Amino acid sequence: MDWKNKLWVRILAVIVFLLMLVGAALSAAGLWLCVETHVYSDGGAYLRQEALYTLACRMDSTVESYYYDSQNGFDAYGREHWEQVFSPENTNFFFRLKDADGKVVLSSAARPSQYHASGELDIPGHEMKVLDAEFSSAAQRQVRVEELNKSAWRIYNVDQWEDTDESGKTVYHLSVDYSDEPPLTIERYIAKDFTARDEISFFMGWVDRLIGARNALPWLTGVFSVLALAALVFLLILSARRKPGWLEKIPLDVLVFLYVCLVGITFDILEELAYGEWIEFILIGLMGLVWMFLILRFVVSIAIRARAGTLWKNNVIYHILKLLWRFCKWFWAALKDLARSLPLFWRTAVIWIALCFCEFIGLAMFGFNGERLLFCWFLEKLVLTPLLFFAVLSMQRLQKGARRIAEQGPGEPVDLTHMYGAFREHGEYLNHISDGLQAAVEEGVRSERMKAELxxxxxxxxxxxxxxxxNYVDLLEKEELENEKAKSYVEVLSRQAARLKKLTEDLVEASKASTGNIAVNFAPTDLNVLLGQAAGEFADRFRQKELELVLSTAPEQPVIRADGQLLWRVFSNLMTNIVKYAMPGTRVYLSTAVKDGKAAVTFRNISAAPLEKSGAELSERFVRGDASRTGGDGSGLGLSIAQSLTELQGGAFRITVDGDLFKAELTFPTEKS
Amino acid sequence: MYNILVCDDEKDIVSALKIYLSSGDYQVFEAYNGREALSVLAREDIHLVLLDIMMPGMDGIETLTRLRENSNVPVILLTAKSEDTDKVLGLDVGADDYITKPFNPVEVLARVKSQLRRYLQLGGGAVQPKQLRIGGVELDDAAKTVTVDGEAVNLTPKEYDILRLLMQHPGQVFSPKEIYRAVWDELPLNADNAIAVHIRHIREKIEIDPADPRYLVVVWGKGYKMMPQKGD
Structure with a gap:
């Protein structure tokens, strides 16, 4: 969906979210205010009362200024100014200032017929904010006294200066000058029908609106919250589609720490602000906006992390915990290893001592109320300990004997002196096993030796x-035989003798190879070199049979661990087969290859006669590819020998027949250099 | 006329060998066990011994050890064991050559001839500075000729170069690539096969049995070397 990625969609979503959030916040604040001031139970009477009182009190400072001016003969603003300020056209507020005797000192010009009286309220005293300074103890006390006495309004002057004392330290001086006049009392009134449009009528209008809307407030709050949430979710879905960026690279806990630092800085700035200047309000607004985006970005980052699955993993704490976990695991494994490497005797000793110690502690803590119990416990241990160690020592000897049999094979029997009961029985069984094993091993060795000798x-x-x-057939051939028949008979003898010779040699080799009765001298062997050597040895015979040799060697050196002499016998058998059975005039492919840590040699040729056997059958003993072919000097053992010798050297031998294509493949693991 | 002692517990084999060797103009003495062989050796002036390994009583190896105590007559072992370990053992004890049973009469004659020639005619001959000799193989770099047991061998120039390289370093294994680099004096281009063909041809010219070489030995999967011979 294309529109989802558009920038304006995102900006719109952010604006909607912010508006809904502000709405939700405002309505929630209103709801909170209504609940706090019992609007839902008294219909807003208390809230109105409180609001009127607070608004009335807000005028105190203006009244104060009016009073000073009147005391000083109106030299600052003039009587007309004050009368104008407190005229019924300009304000809904009225007052009367009385002295201690109840005499009116100052009041508004007129008083409305209908008013809210704020009653006989005291004007609260000034709260003194004093800088961190050094005071004379007397002055300090006096200031404190004055601060506590908030019920009455006193006139006083504070003078403050700084100075340097002899030691060069800055000293602050504060002198408080009290007037002797007794406290004044103010009576505040507010016109009931709001004749003037002022701060009071404006705020009371909002208070009335709030009270009027009290039943809608819960709904408003809910709807705004849901909408804000929906906008947020939409934004998150849009944002979470993003790939993790630079912000997501920062570990989450580091990010949280940065945000906390930012919050601290913000509060520092807010504290520094003096409030009142327009520019500062703009600054606060800007900061709020910035914070809005910061929080939004943070939430989005969380969403992206959650989607990428790095919410928990990309944390410094996570890495530390992981390291700690690994260390714990390592430590535990090391401890286990240590315990395992400890002989059985010492292991038991450690556990037994620990157990006794725990029991003793337990006795001392709970049941240690009599020497008899302690004596019994001690006696029990005195009997049990030697018994236990005797059992463990027997066990250890049995274990040692069993291990010797397992590792070195049968030998001398397990020593059973000073062993009793079940241990002795077990030891006897072990010796039986050892004897049986000994007999089997001897039998095996003898049969192996007999086989080799045979x-x-x-x-x-x-x-x-x-x-x-x-030899004698050869001699006979050299004799001058007159009988032609005799000559042909000698020829048959000669041919069959040669065949018998070859068969005998192959038979011996086959039995040796399949029983593993051949010494294998493993050495690094280069298959490329070996194949080239074999091809060279057979080059002339191939040419005689009109076979074209195609040699392809792997570019990487296919070095394997093998016995070159034995491997040559394998190659030689396979190539002899090829010379014997390949169709004249065809190509013969010899190749080496390296793949996945394995080196392979492949021999491929086209058979002259149809191959009636499968690859697996061909490598069985005495099997030849063509059943009809009985002549020649083949023993039918060549492939079997090749397979046995290959497997003896850790290789795999596989023959596949595909129509007339004969393919032999040897695979060996490559030598690790 | 040379005297040859044939020692085997199988009478038929001894008489067959006698027939072959007699036709080759040799005087043959017979023995059917180690003891007899030693007594014949003490009595007669024997030039070469054909000795079977597997004999009842004193076997071939023991006989050879006794014989070597006071004689350096050439000994060729006849063995049914074709295992490498037996060959190595025999050569270590002091045999000059070996023939595996069942043997080819032609091969027996050739080996007998070779050993006799080396023992009686070439032994002790001073080696010229430009001459290389390993066993019966002699290479004269001045005349560019190669002889085996005194008989001239026809090698192509490349075959000659390869043989000279191998003979200059007896016992050292040369990989096909190294031979190519030294003889052709250029970088090898998949030359494994070509070198192997040349080596095969050299073997056919200088060895009695090219399939079982005594001089130019193949080290399978590594390369080729000239085997240093006894008495070099």
Whole structure:
């Protein structure tokens, strides 16, 4: 919605909000005033009375000035001026000033027939505001006395000057000069029908309006408040759509502190103002306006923070608490670690002593009312403590034995001397477990050794006669055989002997690889280099089969942790397969790649014969891609050996067949440099 | 006419070897265990020993240790064990070469010939300043020729440069990139494959069994090196 972002919409919303706020404030103030002055119970009589009295009292200072002038022979303003001021045309106020004897000293020119009498009210005495100064004790006392005596109006003059004493300190002098005249009494009257348009009639008009509107005030307050709130919510919604700005970067508690400082400064300024000058009223108004915006901005900032979820997080206090929490957690973990690293004996000792201490304190505080109880407690501990420590020591020995079995395997049995009951039973079970484990381990070692020996022996025992067969077939081939049939038989013998040789070698290697009976010398190995070396070794054989080699190596060095010799056997088996089974005239793709901390080598070629087996089946033992193919010197073990050797070095071996595309992929975790 | 002692507990293998070696103009002495082999050695003037490792009684390793106490005759181990550890052990004890069973007669003859030539004809020959020698491989940088056990080998200029680099630093592994930089004198551009092909060709020319090299060894995943030989 486009209009929501327009500037004038926002300004309008702010103005409406401010107006509604002022309305709500005014009506709430009126409501408060009405409730305070019991308007709802007496129909406004008391409020009117109070208002009239206050308005009448406000004229006292004018009467005072009139009285001074009359005492001094009207040399300041003149009698006509005062009569004009207090004429019924200009004011609704009338007065009579009486002395102690009840004689009228001064009064308004006329008195209306109908008036509100304010009664025999005393004119309150002056409140003296004295600067922070040094007074002689007598003067101070006199001022105090005068201040307390507020019931009567006394005329006095205050004179004040400053001076410097011998020590260079500024001293303030104050002299109060009292007139001997007795106190005067003022009688105030206000015309009932407000013949003149003055301050009194103006204010009383507003008072009457307020009383008249007393029933509407609660509604007005409510409506204004709701409207102000609605405007505020609208503003907040508009503003909260904003992204957090520089103000939201300031931690909230720092911002609150800044605002509190600003409030302090504002009050300081307000105190400095003398009130009365127009310019100061404007200043106060401006400050109010500024504050309005400041508060509004603060609320908006809160809304933005709440929306961004940083209301609580972006606080200095939050960070401090978080740090404190972390420290507490760390401390707790360290404490736990310490407790755990402490041997069982000492742990128990600490807890036991602490428990005894607590019990003792508890006894001393609550039940320590007899030596017999203390004696019993002491006796109990005397019996329990050795028992407990005996149990703990037994437990610790059992634990030590169990840990030795768990960490180092079975060995010498757990020592069961001086162990009784359940502990002894437990220890015997432990020793049973240890014995069983010992037997199993020995059995495992023996079977492993037998397996290794079997492989070596079979290998040797087969190879020795095979050597003779190969050699004598070779010799036979060199003999001059006249019989053509015999020649072809020898040729079959030669071929099958070679195949048997290859099969034996592969079989031994396959069994070694799958049982892990091969020493793996791990070293950093560069797959790019290895693939290049392998490709070079096979280059001539590839050319003979008219296979085009496409080599692509990863730009980053794919260095893995592997045994180069074993890995070469894997590569060699895969490339031999390719030479054997790839369709002549096709391309063979060899590539390395590094991705997500893993290095991969991929061999891809097009099979000459259709592949009838899945990738997983192909890497099983004695399985060949083409069932029909029985000739050649393949043992069907090449891929199985490659897979075993790859897995032995911590790699993954995967073969996928997609139509005629044969793909072998090796993945290894890359070496961390 | 050289005297060769063949020692194996399998009689058929001994006689087969005898047939092969006799055709190569060698006098063959037979032994069927370590003890017999040592007594023949004490009696006759033997120039080379073919020794089986797995024998009842005194095995090949023990026989070799005893033999080495007073003789430096070349010994080629015959072994059914193809594990690297056995080869290393045999070479450490004092064997000059090894052949794994089941062996190829041609390979046996070649290795016998190579060891004899080194032992009887080349041993102790003064090395010229511009000559490099590792085992039976000799490189004459003045004449730009390479011989293996005295027989001339035809290398292309690049193959010659690579071999010279490796022979100048026996035992040091050179990565394909380092070889490329040193021989081609320029920055390598994915040259792994090219170097590997050259190395393969050199091996085919100087090794008896290129698949199981004794001189130019591949360090898989790292590079290539010339293996320092006994007596260098």
């Amino acid at each position: 492989i070596t022996n079979v290998s040797h025992d087969i190879k020795t006669p095979l050597t003779s067969i190969v």
